[in-house]
Structures are given as structure tokens and as C-alpha cells.
Amino acid sequence: MKEATALIPQLTVDCIILGFHDNQLRVLLLRWKDTSFWSLPGGPVRQTESVDAAATRILRERTGLGAIYLQQFRVFGDEVRYSLEEVQEKLKHIFDPAIWYKRAISIGYYALVDYSKVTPLPDAYTDECRWWDIRDFPTLLFDHNHMVKLALEALRQQLSWQPVGNNLLPEPFTLPELQRLYETILGRSMDPRNFQRKMLSLGILERLETKRRGGAFRSPYLYRFIPEKYEAALKEGNLMIL
Amino acid sequence: MKEATALIPQLTVDCIILGFHDNQLRVLLLRWKDTSFWSLPGGPVRQTESVDAAATRILRERTGLGAIYLQQFRVFGDEVRYSLEEVQEKLKHIFDPAIWYKRAISIGYYALVDYSKVTPLPDAYTDECRWWDIRDFPTLLFDHNHMVKLALEALRQQLSWQPVGNNLLPEPFTLPELQRLYETILGRSMDPRNFQRKMLSLGILERLETKRRGGAFRSPYLYRFIPEKYEAALKEGNLMIL
DNA sequence: GATTCATTATGTTAATATTACATAATAATA
């Protein structure tokens, strides 16, 4: 039997942490110490934790959040995902040979978080951690641009089965806010009358007495998901793609 | 930098190989040498191949098939997926400590194959490889029963985006055959009139001149997928769930 | 060659869901 070390060799987790702010999807990225190179948050899996737990841990470290919605979406297992020489060159002042392999397999997760509750926090190898607009962020190290692309595709495809609204929007929210979230993820606009009718007909929303105040215009109603109904609809894959 | 060996440590691939025969979904299982224990085909990933290539290799070894439709559906990364002691006990006469770890992470793939083209072939550790009805197969080693369950769920969910018909049914096929495939996967029956109308309206099927002969009854028409149309429909996720 | 049989092919109607479209109400600001 092989000797076990503290980390599982050649296996990492990378997280596409998504938030929603100013009607835009954002992704949390890290800038490596003393460089202008950005990448996704990620790291190795420990021998004493599940792969999901590793992703949760990394998420918590980067965002300060406790309960987080995480979804495995893809394994990145190509033989060549990066050039070790190139990484060494780009990150030379912080390159630690002890933790780098010629090859690593990475498990991709996307995380849906409440933007307003996140405190971005760099790790030991990076000195900046911040949100970027999903439509306009820098070229990333490794195959991380590819990862973001596939994460978004997975999210779109799973929109009817994943609690996307629930996790990206702080409750309570208004129907226009929810609509803009859907529009942003799907990349197309929807008719507000049809959106509202369809969404309400699912019976998963509870309209509150109060309205959102402070906007300079007609105040929208506030809504909350009805947890049991919401979960039932998810199970059926009923969460509407208009 | 760590030393690379021939295999990636603690990382395996397991395959749920699905075929369709006698109107039933079947799964290909292996019986371990001199035991009555069954499991899914699987194995380690080599340093010199991608994870997908490892799955393809295992598939080819077990089925004799060249081109195979494979889909990653889930990583099984719990800290405890099996008891090494139990495995050692059950498989003692063939247990090779060199290849077993206390813990392994497995990447789950489902494969859709043409049942009629498969020649099941045991590997070095097993002496039987055969098809089992998906509704009635033995309790498997490790967490493999769980894997089969999740593979089927993934397949159902992805039915509209994956070329399921294309890979499980040898061409040409009849509409009743295609319907029974859908019914089997989804676990519910459909109205043949509605099924045919919907399926034909997708414009992805070409009706051939010939009919299927030999059945003791009215001969059904034969169909073939129109590749370009079929792929376009898949991209849109249009492949109908009635 | 006629009969039997299990299976296939097909059409209509009602119910439901989707799309397209425009106006009045509101809350803050000026």
C-alpha cells in the first residue's frame, strides 16, 4: 500500500465563484503576488477531506461565507493543461516546487453566492482578490478562461434544476431583479409581463406586504421563495426557461 | 517537484456502460476472479493520458469498441468510499496492495454503446463480464450502486442535450424502437401518436424506403438520424421530453 | 387462400402554454 501524504497528489479544485451585482454577473478572481496575472481560486484536496469539502474550504477562505452553494460541473483532465516552465517563469518569485506537478487534474466547481455578503480575501500566493464583470475580465493563467466558459454553459443548462435565484439573489428581491438575473445568465431579454406571469404561476414565490423603497420610481413588490415549493419545482426541473 | 510515476495516484475512472436490448437498458458489469462480487469496469489514469482517454481505454478493453460515446457525469470524492479492509477481505486472493489506496477519487463516466456490437471481455482481475438488466442487477462493490443511480439521473436530465438515441440504437431503427428507448430511460410510457408527431416534427429523422421485416406483424418504417439536423437540435437542447 | 393476431400508422379535438403587444400607476426629484 502506498504512503499517504497530507495532500492528494496531482489533484486540485478550482472554483468559479459567481455573484450578481448591478445587474451583472461577476466572477471572483485572484491576482498572484507581485504580478499582473490573474486566476481562479483553487487549491489541492487534502487526504482528510472530501473533494466537495475542499471546494467549500477554498470558497470559505476566499469569501468569508459559511454556507455556500457549490456545484461540481466538470473535471479538467487533459494531459497538458499548462506548461510548468511557463508557470515557473511567470510566478518565479513565489513558485514553490513542493506544490507544483508537471500535471494536475482539476475538478471544476461553480459557486453561487450572495455578492453583498462576500469579503474577498487573497490567499498566501496572491495579493488581490476581487470581482470582475463576467463579460470583461483579464486573460487567466492555466486553462482558467476555458473553465469559466464551461461553468457558464453548465449554469445555463442547469438553470431549471439548480437553485440559481435562491443563491445569487439576497432575499427578499423584486421580480424585475429576478428577471434581470435570468436575462444575464441566459444572455437574452424577456418580456416582463410574460416573465412575471410564468414565474408567479410556478407557485414558488411569496409576495410580501412591503415594497422596495428608495428607487426614484414606482416601488416594486418584494418576494421570497417558498422553500418547499421551490425545492419541489427544482426536483422536477420546472424552473422555467421562457 | 514531485516524482511522477506511471499512474496518477489515488485517481480512478469508473464507467457505467449502457446498452439497449430487448427493450431494456442494460449495464455492463464485471465479476471479480473466483468471487461472486460484481463491480463497474474502471481503473487508474495513466500519467501519459488524459482522463477522458483513460475512460476510453477502459471502455475499449471491456467492449472491443473503437469509437465510443462517453460522458463525464460526476466525481466521487468522498473521504470514505470503501473500506480497504473489506475490499482486502473480499478479494483476498487477487488483492494487489501495489494498486490499492486507502482512498481514491473516482471520475464517473457513462457510456452509450450499440449493444449488438459489443463483445464483453473480462480484465486481469475478473473472470466474467456481462450485461445486466438495469432494473435488476446485483449489489456492487464500493459505491458502485450509487454511481449507477447517479449516472441514470444524469442521463435522464441530459436526454435533450445528449445524442442518446444516436448511440444506443443501431441505425436504421424504427419509431417504436426509439420510443421504447425513451420510455425506458424516462421510466414512463408515452402515447405513440404524440411521440411520432413530436419526433418527426423535429426534422431530425429521415424515413427510409425500406421497412423492418421479420416481425410477425405490420412492418414498421425504418429511420435514420440526419446528422446535421440532429446535432443542431442537440445544441439547442431541443431533443424533446414529451 | 382465408383467418387470426399482435403490432404499426395515423387524425381530430380540447386544453394548455406561449408569444406579442401598450398603458396606467407610482415614488422620488426638480
Place this chain on the structure above:
DNA sequence: TATTATTATGTAATATTAACATAATGAATC
């Protein structure tokens, strides 16, 4: 009080889905 950007809401046309039953076929049997 007027202005303004935004929210809330209804109706009619169209498309999709669901429910339903019967005639045609091809082999096998008599």
C-alpha cells in the same frame, strides 16, 4: 405640481401538448 423612469398588469392570437380509437399490415395458422 410636473416630470420622469420604472413597475404592474390584461388580452388576443398562435403554438404546443394531451387525450383519445381505428384501420392497415405481414406473418403464421388453419
